[in-house]
Structure formats: structure tokens, C-alpha cells
């Protein structure tokens with residue numbers, strides 16, 4: 207078991223949360239996330255399921271308590287349940303407190319029950335509209351009924367579902383109250399995300415898509431009483447309660463708020479690069495130490511060295527009417 211001091215960065219933040227992208231591939235092509243003709247990585251570049259297990263287990267040994275699996279679409283990776291089962295053993299020992307997932311929901315009908323059975327209790331499902339035709343337009347390849355069936359399967363299995371909605375100007379503004387009341391009816395938490403400048407999508411203009419959550423919140427306030435909650439998760443979300451429904455609503459506003467001071471997380475790509483900050487280019491390659499030797503001590507030393515480089519914060523900024531601090535990599539690469 208772990209005898210090493212936990213992961214503390216130069217700004218005295220303890221790193222207890224690891225987000226892992228297990229694939230860059232996806233069965234959807236959401237317009238704000240991917241180009242339609244994406245080129246994906248060759249298989250040899252990806253960490254194998256065994257390598258993912260070894261790396262995540264090292265982080266857990268160093269004090270990571272919460273693991274979120276993302277992508278790309280994590281549930282389209284072949285054999286991924288083997289990896290989830292391997293992480294389930296850390297839940298059993300108590301070394302890991304939470305294993306969770308961010309998914310587009312397309313494969314949940316198949317996987318919800320096995321995920322619950324290995325110890326998963328909560329998942330996030332991304333869904334930007336409740337209208338069939340708009341869903342097909344925004345995801346290009348997705349079909350809404352399949353996702354709604356997946357969400358039902360998740361709830362039936364006992365998983366708590368949070369719906370993540372990217373706020374898109376001119377796209378889902380008119381569905382704000384429909385989405386809110388649908389979540390209330392099904393007892394699902396709801397979080398809105400501001401669109402972020404990730405990756406070059408060729409034809410998309412971020413400033414056209416940007417719907418500030420300050421505006422979204424003001425619209426909610428025309429019908430509901432919003433009470434800010436003190437609760438922070440160490441991430442970019444802030445929460446408010448709608449007094450009339452008791453619902454908790456999250457707001458992820460990387461562009462209008464600074465959330466870096468309490469950041470407790472790092473992100474691992476499917477190729478083994480560790481990004482210490484979502485909004486900075488600096489990263490540490492953990493695949494080389496992973497592949498070069500079977501010595502876990504060397505791997506853990508590389509993790510410690512990376513955390514020692516975690517920067518203070520990010521530089522995203524739309525305020526000058528141009529996209530500043532834009533990142534060249536795609537969200538599906540870093541893992542959203």
C-alpha cells in the first residue's frame with residue numbers, strides 16, 4: 207500500500223482527482239467537439255487496457271480518490287469493461303472513493319447494469335437538446351431515442367444521472383426550461399457548460415456559439431428563485447438551487463470565472479500525456495516511463511515530477527471579442 211506522500215502541487219493544492227480519456231474515438235461528431243472527418247490516432251499510440259490499469263493504479267496509490275473516465279466516447283473502446291472491472295477492485299479496497307464516467311449515453315443500454323455492478327454509482331450524460339432533429343444536427347451521427355433509452359437503462363440500474371448541457375447560442379436557448387423541467391421530472395441533476403475554444407474545427411466559429419451562462423442564469427431567474435450553494439467540487443462548476451423545484455443546477459464557466467485556485471485535478475490523455483491544466487499546453491509524457499520499465503517506483507517518480515509543474519491557472523478569455531488562450535488540441539483528446 208501507499209507509503210508515499212500524496213500529490214501536492216507547487217501551490218499547495220492536493221491532487222485527488224484524475225480524469226482519464228480512454229479513447230479519442232467516438233460514435234458521434236458533435237459540431238463543437240470534432241470535425242466530421244476526424245483523423246484518429248493509430249492504435250499503437252494508445253495506452254493498452256493493461257497500461258491504463260497500471261497508470262491509474264499508480265495514481266490511486268499516490269492518493270487519487272476520484273477517477274472519471276471520459277474520451278472520446280469511453281464506452282466505444284473495445285474491451286473497456288475489463289478496465290472498469292480492474293478499477294472496481296480499488297473501490298472494493300476503499301483506496302478509490304469514486305469511479306465515474308462521462309458519456310454520450312449511446313451505449314448505456316448495454317453497459318449501465320454491469321457498471322453499477324462493479325461499483326459505479328453516478329454518471330454524467332451529455333445531452334444538448336430534447337428534439338430529435340436538433341440532436342441529429344448537433345451530434346451529426348447521434349440519434350436521440352438511443353440516448354434516451356440509455357439514460358433510462360442507467361436510472362433503472364440504480365445509477366444517479368447528471369445531464370451536461372453545452373449552452374449554445376441560437377441552438378438550445380429556447381429549450382432552457384424544457385430541459386430544466388425534464389431533469390426535474392426524472393430527478394436528474396443538471397449542469398450547463400460554456401462552450402470552450404478547444405481544437406480547430408475548421409468551419410465553426412466559437413464566438414457565434416458562445417452563450418454566456420450569466421445570461422442563461424438570468425433567464426432561469428425570471429421563473430425561479432436561485433440560491434447559490436457554497437458547495438465546490440474543486441472543479442469549474444458552481445451550483446445553485448432552484449427553490450421552487452429543489453433542483454441543483456451546475457454552471458461550468460471557465461471563460462467568465464476563475465476556478466483555478468481550488469483546482470484538485472489533472473487529466474490523462476489516451477496516449478499517456480498528463481495535462482496538469484486543461485487550459486495550458488504544458489504536459490508530461492507518462493507513456494515513456496510506463497513502457498520503458500516495469501518499475502512502478504520510476505513511474506510514480508515521473509508522476510510526482512509532473513505534479514510539481516502544475517501551473518497556477520489558465521488563460522482562456524473571450525473578453526476582447528476574439529478567442530484568446532485558444533488550445534490547439536481537441537476536447538476529445540484531453541478528455542472533457
Ligand SMILES: C[S@@+](CC[C@H](N)C(=O)[O-])C[C@H]1O[C@@H](n2cnc3c(N)ncnc32)[C@H](O)[C@@H]1O
Pocket residue numbers: 232238239276277278279280308309310330331332370372399400401402403404537538541542
Ligand atoms: C469530450 S466529451 C467526452 C465524453 C463523452 N463523449 C460525452 O460527450 O460526454 C466530454 C464533455 O465535453 C463537452 N465538450 C466537448 N467539446 C466542448 C467544447 N468545445 N466546449 C465545451 N464543452 C465541450 C461535451 O459536451 C461533453 O459534455
Ligand code: SF4
Pocket residue numbers: 232233234235236239240277278279310332345538
Ligand atoms: S462531445 Fe463527446 S459525444 Fe460529442 S463528439 Fe465529442 S466526444 Fe463524441
